[in-house]
Ligand SMILES: Nc1ncnc2c1ncn2[C@@H]1O[C@H](COP(=O)(O)OP(=O)(O)O)[C@@H](O)[C@H]1O
């Protein structure tokens with residue numbers, strides 16, 4: 001079997017993106033797609049106020065999460081790590097709850113920054129924990145991350161329960177893009193900048209994936225680079241969690257599939273990883289809008305199911321193939 | 324010139340590097356030998372600033388390795404460690420190309436590409452340059468890491484047991500490669516070896532370590548002796564002289 005090359009992969013992904021983006025603009029509750037297409041009646045308003053924001057938010061979130069996944073995998077040097085298996089998502093949620101608690105009514109940008117800071121601390125704690133694990137305990141690493149996430153989750157639930165915030169807790173639970181409207185998603189554009197920053201430093205992150213010794217050996221400042229990577233991951237995760245809620249497994253599935261075809265030189269694979277993440281989240285959302293129309297299944301739920309199945313498959317597949 | 328001055332390193336209560344001082348001038352091949360656990364890898368890690376010493380200093384061409392910017396040092400000194408665990412899925416060419424990172428910061432030009440191709444050819448991996456590292460044998464991967472160090476083209480190249488996993492053919496061609504490197508003007512190869520015969524054949528100078536200390540330092544003819552075998556390695560054997568080279572024959 002011949003492996004598709006990078007241009008072929010990128011081409012397929014871009015065409016798929018365009019198709020699903022078109023579907024995402026046209027499909028949705030309450031309005032016939034022909035009205036939206038011809039901008040009849042409220043068509044133009046629906047498009048501008050809801051469908052375009054939703055589609056853009058989906059693309060940005062998907063790209064950001066997939067890129068966060070590959071960065072975490074390079075930093076932790078483990079294929080099973082991504083923001084939702086490293087305590088990052090859960091600590092971001094804890095951060096949001098803290099803002100609701102301590103700074104009620106604070107603007108979204110403040111909530112996002114606090115969430116990002118707490119996520120940064122949570123992910124750093126995760127890295128410290130796994131640095132004590134013996135090398136080779138490959139599956140222990142995500143297990144530690146999931147347990148750590150569980151602890152953050154418990155703390156969040158406890159605080160929410162204690163201070164009567166359970167209601168608002170539900171609002172940032174599972175990734176749901178039906179709430180995305182013009183005026184409430186724009187700072188997701190920060191993800192575009194962060195993905196660009198990751199791409200500009202792709203060579204360094206690839207070297208990071210070869211371990212501290214190699215990184216130091218070729219003259220990189222290892223700690224600074226790890227922190228830079230964690231900042232990108234934390235801000236992306238916080239932005240997504242604040243806006244639409246958690247979307248698990250995107251950062252796990254996409255980088256691993258791309259790695260099979262293209263390897264892990266991020267200078268080569270990062271654009272494909274970003275596009276792949278965008279398509280996956282966009283397609284999940286479109287499917288979620290269609291299957292039980294006029295109701296919707298949130299992306300977070302779909303990715304939870306698809307992702308955990310993919311995760312398990314991947315673990316067993318790796319067992320069979322890894323050295 | 325690498326100047327190692329009274330380096331100490333301890334783990335808990337054990338001194339694994341005990342007040343080691345060495346001066347390694349430009350040029351030639353320096354072999355470091357010693358029993359397992361003598362502290363060779365630890366010393367190499369300290370020289371190459373992968374590990375901090377508890378006391379003492381290492382200067383490379385007058386630059387303190389703990390204070391010099393990483394990039395500056397990476398152009399003067401390369402290191403290949405004993406253990407190389409790479410989780411990232413990279414091809415041989417990707418890996419070796421990152422040896423050029425100190426020179427090009429990740430933006431290779433034509434000259435870099437030629438050097439990378441040459442380094443891969445030097446270790447005999449040109450036929451499989453686009454294979455992923457996880458599709459290689461241990462010896463092939465070992466050679467890929469040596470090629471990465473070659474591509475880095477530093478004045479001092481440090482290798483920790485680079486002959487691990489290599490068959491005799493590849494071991495010999497690798498030592499010849501180190502010999503040619505060490506004969507180039509301004510280039511110095513410092514290599515940890517476990518085979519005394521190999522050290523005796525290819526090194527200009529042999530440093531013997533035992534229990535964290537340097538217990539011998541000199542040309543092979545002075546170092547490879549019966550007493551080295553019995554005192555340091557605890558084996559009885561003869562040292563023969565074959566065409567001017569020291570060859571060890573251990574009693575069965
Ligand atoms: N991380 C560590 N913690 C505790 N002891 C260590 C550690 N790394 C190495 N050692 C000990 O230090 C000593 C020197 O190790 P090393 O430098 O690897 O020896 P060599 O390379 O000569 O075989 C050994 O006794 C080893 O057990």
Ligand SMILES: [Mg+2]
Nearest residue numbers: 363364365405
């Ligand atoms: Mg060693």
